[in-house]
Structures are given as structure tokens and as C-alpha cells.
Amino acid sequence: MRVSKITDIEKIFNEIRDCARCPFKDKGFTFYADHTTPYEFMLVLQNPLSTSKRRSLEMEEAESAHNLKQRVKVHQRYFSDWFLFRKNRKFIERFLNLFKEYKLIDLDNHEEYIKHEFFDDFYVTDLIKYWCTTSEIEEKHVEHAVKHLQREISLVKPRLIISFGTRVWEALKGQFKLKAYQRWESKVDPDRDKETVSNVHGFLFKSCSPPPNHEVFVIPLVHLSARTRNMLLRDSYIQYLREGIQLYARKRSSSRKVT
Numbered sequence: 526m527r528v529s530k531i532t533d534i535e536k537i538f539n540e541i542r543d544c545a546r547c548p549f550k551d552k553g554f555t556f557y558a559d560h561t562t563p564y565e566f567m568l569v570l571q572n573p574l575s576t577s578k579r580r581s582l583e584m585e586e587a588e589s590a591h592n593l594k595q596r597v598k599v600h601q602r603y604f605s606d607w608f609l610f611r612k613n614r615k616f617i618e619r620f621l622n623l624f625k626e627y628k629l630i631d632l633d634n635h636e637e638y639i640k641h642e643f644f645d646d647f648y649v650t651d652l653i654k655y656w657c658t659t660s661e662i663e664e665k666h667v668e669h670a671v672k673h674l675q676r677e678i679s680l681v682k683p684r685l686i687i688s689f690g691t692r693v694w695e696a697l698k699g700q701f702k703l704k705a706y707q708r709w710e711s712k713v714d715p716d717r718d719k720e721t722v723s724n725v726h727g728f729l730f731k732s733c734s735p736p737p738n739h740e741v742f743v744i745p746l747v748h749l750s751a752r753t754r755n756m757l758l759r760d761s762y763i764q765y766l767r768e769g770i771q772l773y774a775r776k777r778s779s780s781r782k783v784t
């Protein structure tokens with residue numbers, strides 16, 4: 526059983542490595558899980574977020590790993606450290622508290638959870654899996670990367686995807702034909718035809734074009750670094766997310782009663 530699960534990740538790993546259309550091959554890429562199922566929650570970031578010095582250290586360690594499982598552990602450790610670093614820590618603690626409050630995860634101690642249990646509950650992935658800078662990424666790279674991401678999603682089958690940043694949101698919106706699952710009149714400008722990530726931050730969306738037998742919800746969030754620069758949104762960052770999570774939790778418990 527376990528063997529076939531590992532194979533799924535290795536398949537994705539190999540597909541990207543062997544893909545003639547994937548750029549940045551020389552930069553190395555990351556995986557934060559060594560199996561694809563079962564995961565209810567998936568976090569999709571737009572590209573790796575730590576400093577270039579830390580990236581080099583991480584890649585050096587990852588490249589010396591003997592197998593995928595070990596390599597994944599290296600990436601998880603760096604990711605946990607990044608999450609626990611100063612301003613990120615405040616965000617992730619409040620983020621996890623919401624999941625706990627709505628009984629989506631079991632959480633006692635934040636640091637212990639982030640270091641040891643987080644990756645059992647959350648499948649983490651990057652839209653662009655290579656260690657490139659944001660300025661190196663062009664639209665064509667994003668358009669292509671989303672095909673690999675879609676394949677990954679079809680294997681992991683998450684029920685709730687939390688997306689970070691504009692590029693991930695735009696990619697998922699198109700790919701899954703996302704429609705708002707909650708009313709938003711109370712919160713923002715009534716002119717909603719522009720569903721930019723800052724306009725829809727924290728809202729629950731449902732896919733109108735899901736893979737067969739797979740219901741997918743998405744909550745878009747602005748990029749974590751953008752959050753620190755945007756005073757207006759920063760104050761509401763968690764408050765808006767709460768409503769999306771609350772609605773998802775309600776939907777989740779009602780669908781469990783039916784089945």
C-alpha cells in the first residue's frame with residue numbers, strides 16, 4: 526500500500542524532471558511529501574520563499590539525500606523553520622488556530638505541531654517547483670506549471686486547497702472554473718467582476734469543473750510577503766479567512782452526515 530503511494534510522488538517528480546517544456550532544470554526542485562494520499566488539505570504557494578542563502582543550503586542538503594523520503598524530510602525541515610520565523614510564525618499560529626477551532630485538525634503545541642504533524646495534515650506544494658526568483662517567472666511558465674499542478678491535485682485529491690498569492694489564484698481559478706461559495710456583499714466593493722486575490726482573500730470557492738468524483742474547495746489568500754506590506758489587508762487577513770474556514774467546516778460536517 527505504502528509503496529504505491531510513494532510511487533505517485535515519484536511519478537510527478539520524474540515527469541517534471543523529464544519534461545521538455547519545464548525550464549529552470551538546473552535549479553533543483555522541491556517536494557514536501559513522500560506520498561499523495563490521504564490529504565484533506567493542500568497548500569499551494571507560488572514559489573519558494575526563503576532567502577537565497579538558505580535555498581542554497583537546503584538544496585545542497587536535499588541533493589545529498591539518499592532517497593526521496595530523506596529529501597522530503599530536508600525540505601520539510603526548512604519549510605517548518607521558515608514558518609516558525611518571526612512574522613510568519615504569528616500568521617501560521619493564527620492560521621492553525623482556525624483549523625483547530627473548527628475541529629479540522631488536532632493541535633496542542635504550535636511548535637511541536639509545525640515540526641512534527643503539520644505535514645501529515647497539509648500537503649504543501651509550489652506552483653513553480655524550481656528555485657527561481659519571481660522575476661524569472663513568465664506567464665508561459667505559469668501556464669505550463671499549472672498542468673503539472675493539476676496532475677498533482679488529481680493524485681492527492683484534497684478537498685480544500687489554500688492558495689497563496691496572485692499567480693496560484695489565477696491559475697487555479699481558470700483550471701477549476703471556481704465559483705464563489707459564499708456571499709461577499711458585506712465585505713468589499715460590490716464591483717466584483719475583478720476577482721483579484723486581494724478582493725477575494727479568505728473567501729470559499731467551489732470548483733465547477735472538478736476531476737471525477739472529487740469535490741474541490743479553494744480559499745485564496747494574498748502572498749504572505751504582500752501581507753506585510755499591505756496595511757489594509759493585514760488587519761483583516763485572519764478575520765476574512767475565518768469566514769471561509771467556518772463555511773468549509775460547516776459544509777464538511779453536513780456532507781459527512783449525509784454519507
Ligand SMILES: [Zn+2]
Nearest residue numbers: 541544546547
Ligand atoms: Zn513541464
